[in-house]
Amino acid sequence: MLYFSKLRILFITFFTVLLILIASSNIFKFDDSFFDKKINLGLDLQGGSYLLLEIDNEPVIEQKLQNLTTTIRNYFKEKNIKINNIQIESQNIFFNVADKDKQSVIDVFQDENSDLNPYYPRFKSHQLKIEDTGLNLKVNFSRQGLITLKTSSQDQAIEIVRRRVDEVGTNEPNILKRGNNRILVELPGLDDPMRIKALLGKTANLTFRFVTNDENDRFGIENLKFENGLEEARVSKRIIISGENLLDAQPKMDAQTNQTIVSFTLDRVGAKRFGKATSTGIGKQLAIVLDGKIISAPVVQDTIASGSGQISGGFTFQSATDLALLLRSGALPAPLEIIEERTVGPDLGQDSINAGMIALAIGFLLVIIFMFVKYKIFGVITNVTLIINLFILLGILTLFEATLTLPGIAGIILTVGMAVDANVLIFERIKEELKDEKNNILAFDGGYTKSRTAILDANITTLLAAVILFFMGSGPVKGFAVTLGVGIFTTLFSVYFIARLFTSIYVSRNKDKEKLI
Amino acid sequence: MISFNKYYNHFNLLSSVLIVVSLLLLIFKGLNFGIDFKGGTLIELRSTDTKINVSSLRDKFNQMDLGDVSVKKFGNDTDFLVKFENKDNKKNIIEEIKKNLDNSFGNNYDFRRVENVGPKVSAELLKSGVIAISLSLALMLIYIWIRFEWQFSLGAILALFHDVIVTLGVFSLFSLEINLSIIAAVLTIVGYSMNDTVVIFDRVRENLRKYSDIKIFELTNISINETLSRTIITSATTLLALLAIYLFGGEILKGFSLAMILGVVFGTYSSIYIANTVLVRLRVSQKTVLREDDLK
Numbered sequence: 001m002l003y004f005s006k007l008r009i010l011f012i013t014f015f016t017v018l019l020i021l022i023a024s025s026n027i028f029k030f031d032d033s034f035f036d037k038k039i040n041l042g043l044d045l046q047g048g049s050y051l052l053l054e055i056d057n058e059p060v061i062e063q064k065l066q067n068l069t070t071t072i073r074n075y076f077k078e079k080n081i082k083i084n085n086i087q088i089e090s091q092n093i094f095f096n097v098a099d100k101d102k103q104s105v106i107d108v109f110q111d112e113n114s115d116l117n118p119y120y121p122r123f124k125s126h127q128l129k130i131e132d133t134g135l136n137l138k139v140n141f142s143r144q145g146l147i148t149l150k151t152s153s154q155d156q157a158i159e160i161v162r163r164r165v166d167e168v169g170t171n172e173p174n175i176l177k178r179g180n181n182r183i184l185v186e187l188p189g190l191d192d193p194m195r196i197k198a199l200l201g202k203t204a205n206l207t208f209r210f211v212t213n214d215e216n217d218r219f220g221i222e223n224l225k226f227e228n229g230l231e232e233a234r235v236s237k238r239i240i241i242s243g244e245n246l247l248d249a250q251p252k253m254d255a256q257t258n259q260t261i262v263s264f265t266l267d268r269v270g271a272k273r274f275g276k277a278t279s280t281g282i283g284k285q286l287a288i289v290l291d292g293k294i295i296s297a298p299v300v301q302d303t304i305a306s307g308s309g310q311i312s313g314g315f316t317f318q319s320a321t322d323l324a325l326l327l328r329s330g331a332l333p334a335p336l337e338i339i340e341e342r343t344v345g346p347d348l349g350q351d352s353i354n355a356g357m358i359a360l361a362i363g364f365l366l367v368i369i370f371m372f373v374k375y376k377i378f379g380v381i382t383n384v385t386l387i388i389n390l391f392i393l394l395g396i397l398t399l400f401e402a403t404l405t406l407p408g409i410a411g412i413i414l415t416v417g418m419a420v421d422a423n424v425l426i427f428e429r430i431k432e433e434l435k436d437e438k439n440n441i442l443a444f445d446g447g448y449t450k451s452r453t454a455i456l457d458a459n460i461t462t463l464l465a466a467v468i469l470f471f472m473g474s475g476p477v478k479g480f481a482v483t484l485g486v487g488i489f490t491t492l493f494s495v496y497f498i499a500r501l502f503t504s505i506y507v508s509r510n511k512d513k514e515k516l517i
Numbered sequence: 518m519i520s521f522n523k524y525y526n527h528f529n530l531l532s533s534v535l536i537v538v539s540l541l542l543l544i545f546k547g548l549n550f551g552i553d554f555k556g557g558t559l560i561e562l563r564s565t566d567t568k569i570n571v572s573s574l575r576d577k578f579n580q581m582d583l584g585d586v587s588v589k590k591f592g593n594d595t596d597f598l599v600k601f602e603n604k605d606n607k608k609n610i611i612e613e614i615k616k617n618l619d620n621s622f623g624n625n626y627d628f629r630r631v632e633n634v635g636p637k638v639s640a641e642l643l644k645s646g647v648i649a650i651s652l653s654l655a656l657m658l659i660y661i662w663i664r665f666e667w668q669f670s671l672g673a674i675l676a677l678f679h680d681v682i683v684t685l686g687v688f689s690l691f692s693l694e695i696n697l698s699i700i701a702a703v704l705t706i707v708g709y710s711m712n713d714t715v716v717i718f719d720r721v722r723e724n725l726r727k728y729s730d731i732k733i734f735e736l737t738n739i740s741i742n743e744t745l746s747r748t749i750i751t752s753a754t755t756l757l758a759l760l761a762i763y764l765f766g767g768e769i770l771k772g773f774s775l776a777m778i779l780g781v782v783f784g785t786y787s788s789i790y791i792a793n794t795v796l797v798r799l800r801v802s803q804k805t806v807l808r809e810d811d812l813k
Contacts, residue, residue, distance in 0.1 A: 465704045
């Protein structure tokens, strides 16, 4: 156990020096093109905001089912099957057909080539399920159908969220999917997430619709409140143009009225529709509706064929900027709710770094003094190994660009405390061996060999705990699992290669000395 | 040699009492769950004005109709920790609070940390915390089962349960807050306690092979003594490191390091006085334990 070949010594030295160099790149600036990896600081250390958003898919499902009722009715009308009493109740469509038609309707839904009910060969499942309840037929989304729907609304939502966050211009945001209905947004360095929260909380569904009193409107009418919550207007459900038709939106100052406005440009389809609607609707009120509330309802003065226009509505410059941003980035497919928020101010982050570093330094010092007092020269070997171990640990964290959190620092300190364990196990074992064995080399060899299973078992159990923590834990706690887990490997490496190398050199030079340890 | 085995019965009794008391505390008093597991909002606030103190803050927050509000000093005199239920999960609650505080205190305070955990997330976090701890106990059981014989597994697992339950019992007794980092601490305790037990068990097994004529009662005592200096040194250095975190690592790590300190103390104790006594009570001997190939 004490023999090291030249090649092995070379390899250990090379590996150790390399990792120490990598670790020190966090402190000294190297040329970026040469080596640009760094340990990331977690949000709890550098300050920032963590937001977990959940997509509320209910309205999307409702809307899809609503559309589906029309599709079903029309589809079977062509086949001369009459659909009766079609209605939606808690995400199910119920309808009646004549008994003789029942089976053919069910067959249409269950046909793999059905153009009404898409079939996913990959999942061996249709989008929709049909069931004969006896009283009527029940149609709803299958499990796979729901998953597909959720995934697609998540894909759309994450795109919109990304655009909105990018527009605000925070540095290096991290936007990730979580499950099939959640989005995680990490915003480093953001002290006050209020604006982003407000922006993400809005669906930004914009429509232009005429105010009308015609009860016989083909599309139906609805009562909508104004933004101030006081007045109401009756608005047609017919959408002239919507947010999708916008090419651009910008906050501007209206030179005539001195008001802040949002000016917009429409795409070709939108411009054409807008032109036609304004030409036939001169004198009518055109309501600009955002998320079910009327921003303003100006009277159409003239045909607007240029494809651009403006929205006024008593904006401040900030609110106009935000509205323009929302319109540019597009509407969310479904409302988002912030279900978890953690924000740390940058000065608290700095305080945590300082506290963590002080604790690390003091913990380190205490352990080093203790080991020196207890083991003298072998204490020195352990201590040097501990220091190298710390650098190797930091080097590996750098290499993987791991995220260091406050609990992560605690994990490093704990590693320092527990790293001595393996050395202690070995040294104590050597002491025992020396009681019966006078030959130093043999005693040291025996100490290393006989302590191996205990060391391995002990480290594997801690590693198991760290692995579970890594997969089950979230955020900062994950950082703890990482440093604890990586720390186990670096500890074993430094004990079995570095400390053993030092020990072997020392022992071979003093092999005839008594009471070596 | 210290006769640890003289006190096996005494300490078994003590541990049984500790476990029963802890369980009673956990059942009847329960744990003080933080917002991670209960849901709600937490604000860490730093003031630059002496007018802002615990009672003035409590008055202000109580006026805002936020449900249960708790206001505590956090570390030094200028820092406060405010927690409330946020029952209706109001959306713009932080903005509203800021506005309200601005009115009374002006600009003399600063939110250093804001955490808001919805009821759905907190329920999930609690569930995954419980799963994580159960899973780690199960994995430890399996691991030690593979490495040792069932008598050893039982001893190690009983020691683990003891450590986890008694640590949680202390948290219940003093109403210390259970949050995500405490779960991390408990898992580390599980690892550490196991680590400690394994080292002694490893020696017990080795001695079982060596001495066929020594009864397990004596044999455990010999093994404990042989590994004692290692047990003391490792516990000592780990405790030194943890003490450094507790004293200098800032308020946020206080609960975590306290749980770890308790866990290391209980873990060291239980490796000696629970894990080993299980072997004694199961009358483990060379014959019952060692497989044939082990004896060759």
